Amino acid sequence: MDLSVSVSDGVARLELRRPPANHFDEALIGQVVDAALTLDDDPACRVIVLASEGRHFCAGADFGGGDFARDHVAAAERLYRRAAQLFDVRTPIVAAVQGTAVGGGLGLACAADFRVAEPSTRFVANFARLGFHQGFGTSVTLPEIVGRQAAADMLLTGRRIDGAEAMRIGLADRLAEPGRLHETARALAAEIAASAPLAVRSIRATLRAGLADRVRAALDHELAEQKIHWATRDSAEGIAASLERRPPVFHGE
Template structure:
């Protein structure tokens, strides 16, 4: 678990992703994150702060390291199985978001119950600019957080939503000064940890359990469409343009 650092502050556990500056994830990192969350909640943690080192919260998957063809779909299926485990964390999760929460990184941020954002935070479902379908359960979580119309706009356009618009839309729940995102998240988590822990766990299961079930079902559709679209010329062009930091030139094939 070398890329996940775990700290305890009373009843609050801090889980830090340590793959800066972009904090790309893969199946192993998500598995370690889910394992760490399970361990701290079993050990009495009543709330979790999810954070990351470096410039960005999480830029999703690293496409330069992704396999191709059927191997990519198989790898993503295993990755999403670990993603579901993050939705299943039994206690409240507060994400501290600095910089980008992009693609799958947005999915990870929305798997948390709450999000604290700094002035440089940006939330982006950039899949249409990469030429393929959204994943990480965003088909469910994004409309729940921002509403159907705003979710549709974000997905179709791939544009980034910055603070303070993210606060207005509900992508972020609380504001923090630059560099204080984690501090604000920890204070909020400590407040939540002061409530009756059995009651809060029960409430979270009532409120979030059905969402997790919907995410689990949606992931099948998301992955099937991703696997189909990864084989297109548009996806190749979109991913390459992103790597080169250029505007994509899509041709509809």
């Protein structure tokens, strides 16, 4: 299994186990979704901490291997069907984000209710640097969290946002001391778990009303745009440059 699940003192821990980058695909996101939906019906679970093993939280899809390397469109269609179900989960989710959350990995972090980071954490919306439209619902979730202007800054430049800046713009909700990321994330989860569980779920449902529908509509639009861009020379160049660890050279073709 690429996902471990444990529950203790009202807090469940879902840990991605594909280190070091924790690239995802339909199978891994499906495991996360199925585990979280099962925990919705477990009275022993009041909050979920989404974490990762290894150096990075999640580097999104792996365009250098696996399903995405073989067929971007088919892999994304399958992935997005499962990703949409993350927004049906009724239990609050705290993401413990170490290393880098990049591309779809940023989208996964933004699907959570809260994000805990360290000063060394990097959040990167690198889609335009890869030559294609953003995905994983970030068209909705990112501006919902940081506001339209900060989201536009991240999406159009593709620049890295460190933990301190993430905290300043609202992308991170807690900034842990170095080495205390998971302890800090669990402490936040424990605070939530100490509140009345029926009230917590009701309040969360009110705050997130309509979000799942908006994300599903966004995923349809994102995929339609990505299908166009994945057929361009710029996208081929952006993905190749990323894999070769060099700056891309785009020509608008």
